[in-house]
Amino acid sequence: MAANDTAVTRAAVVRSVGSPLTIEDIQLPPPAAGEVHVRMAAAGVCHSDFSLANGTLEQLVPAVLGHEGAGTVIAIGPGVTNVRPGDPVLLIWSPACGGCWFCLHGEPYLCEQTAKAWQRRYAQLPDGTPLYAGLGTAAFGEETIVPSSAVVGLPPAIELEGAALLGCAMLTGIGAVINSANVQAGESVVVFGTGGVGLSVLQGARLVGAEAVIGVDIAADKEELARANGATDFILADDNIARRIRERTGGRGADHAFDCVGGATTIRQAWSSTRRGGRTTVVGIGAKDENVEFRPQEIFYFARILGGCVFGSTDIARDLPPLLEHVQAGRIRPEDLVTNRIRLEDAPEAFAQMNAHKGGRSLIIY
Numbered sequence: 001m002a003a004n005d006t007a008v009t010r011a012a013v014v015r016s017v018g019s020p021l022t023i024e025d026i027q028l029p030p031p032a033a034g035e036v037h038v039r040m041a042a043a044g045v046c047h048s049d050f051s052l053a054n055g056t057l058e059q060l061v062p063a064v065l066g067h068e069g070a071g072t073v074i075a076i077g078p079g080v081t082n083v084r085p086g087d088p089v090l091l092i093w094s095p096a097c098g099g100c101w102f103c104l105h106g107e108p109y110l111c112e113q114t115a116k117a118w119q120r121r122y123a124q125l126p127d128g129t130p131l132y133a134g135l136g137t138a139a140f141g142e143e144t145i146v147p148s149s150a151v152v153g154l155p156p157a158i159e160l161e162g163a164a165l166l167g168c169a170m171l172t173g174i175g176a177v178i179n180s181a182n183v184q185a186g187e188s189v190v191v192f193g194t195g196g197v198g199l200s201v202l203q204g205a206r207l208v209g210a211e212a213v214i215g216v217d218i219a220a221d222k223e224e225l226a227r228a229n230g231a232t233d234f235i236l237a238d239d240n241i242a243r244r245i246r247e248r249t250g251g252r253g254a255d256h257a258f259d260c261v262g263g264a265t266t267i268r269q270a271w272s273s274t275r276r277g278g279r280t281t282v283v284g285i286g287a288k289d290e291n292v293e294f295r296p297q298e299i300f301y302f303a304r305i306l307g308g309c310v311f312g313s314t315d316i317a318r319d320l321p322p323l324l325e326h327v328q329a330g331r332i333r334p335e336d337l338v339t340n341r342i343r344l345e346d347a348p349e350a351f352a353q354m355n356a357h358k359g360g361r362s363l364i365i366y
């Protein structure tokens with residue numbers, strides 16, 4: 001391919017909010033200054049992709065979604081210094097500018113510039129209509145073009161299919177345990193929702209040596225998957241779930257709860273399932289139109305902590321190297337999140353499975 005050529009690649013396109021994904025040929029320009037052209041190896045289908053496609057989260061369209069992926073650099077634009085052609089890379093949907101107040105105060109996951117990176121036009125349809133890159137990365141295509149801040153090099157020995165899952169589910173879930181909640185060995189942990197992120201929270205809890213690790217889901221067939229990812233116990237969610245969790249955690253409640261659903265009901269249940277002084281970490285992204293209610297007196301009495309968690313409070317430079325070591329040593333197992341290895345053409349079906357609360361991660365293999 002000559003440097004000035006437009007590349008044609010297949011991608012899963014969202015033509016309009018709420019419409020099904022369609023597999024189409026799209027045109028990628030050569031990488032401009034500061035951009036990187038990546039051939040994808042694998043991309044996980046995250047619940048946030050589903051929320052962007054159906055309008056729960058805002059997305060400019062037409063767009064190519066996908067923000068949890070790994071691949072190999074094909075070409076770089078002028079001025080790119082962090083990666084070279086041939087390098088294995090992980091896509092980063094939450095690039096940090098390094099210069100804003102949050103970046104300068106050790107909170108790059110709250111970078112003021114990140115949302116701008118999600119409004120990129122990066123490619124076009126054959127009729128010339130510009131395409132937006134979902135969360136800046138557009139991993140649901142055989143190839144993509146991203147800013148150099150949205151890729152980070154991976155060790156040559158890493159297996160790219162598993163590494164793809166680090167990009168959202170695992171950095172978020174394990175970061176939630178280690179960075180956001182600071183779970184300690186011997187503590188008890190309950191996890192509401194056992195999708196890709198929830199399963200990663202379970203693996204993170206196992207990694208840090210949490211003693212009781214309880215998975216909660218509304219689907220009974222998630223039990224085996226939850227246990228394979230580190231749950232020592234599994235409870236099917238019902239109206240009495242908080243009481244049942246307290247019964248299994250010394251009558252006090254869990255030291256930590258993680259809500260990986262983002263629903264008003266599950267946040268409330270998670271909070272009520274913790275002990276006095278316990279912590280609830282909200283990892284899931286909820287809807288705009290729900291409210292969670294607390295009585296002022298119970299906030300005082302229980303002295304519980306309720307905190308939000310964006311991207312596992314992750315600092316890529318600090319957190320990715322040890323995570324890769326855990327993966328290579330087998331202490332963290334990305335492949336255990338995956339229940340469906342699919343082709344790009346099956347991405348629409350992966351959304352349907354997600355809507356039906358079936359399975360763990362679907363992983364597109366290119």
Ligand SMILES: [Zn+2]
Nearest residue numbers: 046048168169
């Ligand atoms: Zn995600």
Ligand SMILES: [Zn+2]
Nearest residue numbers: 097100103111
């Ligand atoms: Zn910043």
